[in-house]
Amino acid sequence: IADFKGVIPALVTPFTLEGALDLTRARAITRHLLGQGVDCFYLTGSTGEGFMMSPDERKQMVETVLDEVAGSVPVMVHVGAISTYQTVDLATHAEGAGADAISSVPPIYWPFTPEQILSYYTDVTRSTALPMVVYKIPLAGALGFDLIERLAGIEGVSGIKYTAPTHFEIMQIRQQFGTGFRIFSGADEMALSGLAFGADGLIGSFYNIVPGLYAELVAAMAEGRLEEAQALQAKANKIIFFTLRQYPMAAVKRIMGWQGADAGYCRAPFENYETPEQEAALKDAFRALRD
Numbered sequence: 587i588a589d590f591k592g593v594i595p596a597l598v599t600p601f602t603l604e605g606a607l608d609l610t611r612a613r614a615i616t617r618h619l620l621g622q623g624v625d626c627f628y629l630t631g632s633t634g635e636g637f638m639m640s641p642d643e644r645k646q647m648v649e650t651v652l653d654e655v656a657g658s659v660p661v662m663v664h665v666g667a668i669s670t671y672q673t674v675d676l677a678t679h680a681e682g683a684g685a686d687a688i689s690s691v692p693p694i695y696w697p698f699t700p701e702q703i704l705s706y707y708t709d710v711t712r713s714t715a716l717p718m719v720v721y722k723i724p725l726a727g728a729l730g731f732d733l734i735e736r737l738a739g740i741e742g743v744s745g746i747k748y749t750a751p752t753h754f755e756i757m758q759i760r761q762q763f764g765t766g767f768r769i770f771s772g773a774d775e776m777a778l779s780g781l782a783f784g785a786d787g788l789i790g791s792f793y794n795i796v797p798g799l800y801a802e803l804v805a806a807m808a809e810g811r812l813e814e815a816q817a818l819q820a821k822a823n824k825i826i827f828f829t830l831r832q833y834p835m836a837a838v839k840r841i842m843g844w845q846g847a848d849a850g851y852c853r854a855p856f857e858n859y860e861t862p863e864q865e866a867a868l869k870d871a872f873r874a875l876r877d
């Protein structure tokens with residue numbers, strides 16, 4: 587798990603405008619980001635629209651990216667699904683396909699008890715030899731500190747992807763579980779804060795479009811250049827908050843297209859940038875980022 591560090595794009599999954607999985611574009615965006623020097627990849631999570639896809643499509647996306655990466659950087663696969671059975675199937679597939687780590691949100695939709703969540707992570711983690719990164723995100727329900735502590739005690743659970751605004755917990759996790767337990771900050775608009783509280787790396791949507799800016803931010807934080815880091819975070823936040831008022835994943839895909847790696851469209855009911863007016867407004871906001 588120690589190989590996972592730095593700036594890790596939660597890779598978008600390209601679909602055609604009609605909604606079909608587009609593996610040709612998936613290969614192209616993977617090559618593009620490798621060319622940008624990203625440190626690792628995170629697949630089929632929230633940004634990767636994992637819950638929009640069938641298990642078979644998720645497997646195809648994972649196989650395609652792993653084939654394109656060909657061992658050059660570590661790859662973590664989000665395998666979360668609603669039942670232990672389905673998640674174990676995705677986890678064992680990820681291991682067989684050559685992934686380096688797995689990650690999962692807790693089971694969603696029903697209000698599962700802490701014991702059920704614990705048994706989910708125990709069974710999924712035991713099903714492979716890969717390190718498991720627990721994923722805390724309010725979208726998938728509450729995951730309190732007590733439960734995180736119990737999950738961290740499962741053999742093979744090696745870290746947490748922390749995508750909630752309560753960053754004081756990052757420090758608590760670091761203090762309580764030591765440096766061997768990896769922490770990935772998942773809110774791109776608070777990357778600086780995540781790192782300041784002790785995160786080892788960043789996983790998120792916007793590292794698909796500005797990985798270089800965030801690599802500078804990581805370096806500035808590591809070297810104690812706080813003002814520089816603040817300026818970089820403020821710059822990134824302009825485009826993040828502009829897109830959050832609209833369709834963030836679709837915006838990331840459009841912008842990647844302008845950068846030379848057409849990432850296609852999002853699956854409905856997510857919207858896409860389809861009119862020239864919408865696209866022009868996004869272009870203006872993105873241009874402002876370079877000023």
Ligand code: NAY
Nearest residue numbers: 596631632633773774775789790791
């Ligand atoms: C993933 O794909 O699983 C993630 O990386 C999640 C992190 C993203 N959060 C959500 C809710 O999708 O990158 C963030 C997020 O898009 C960004 O911080 C803007 O809010």
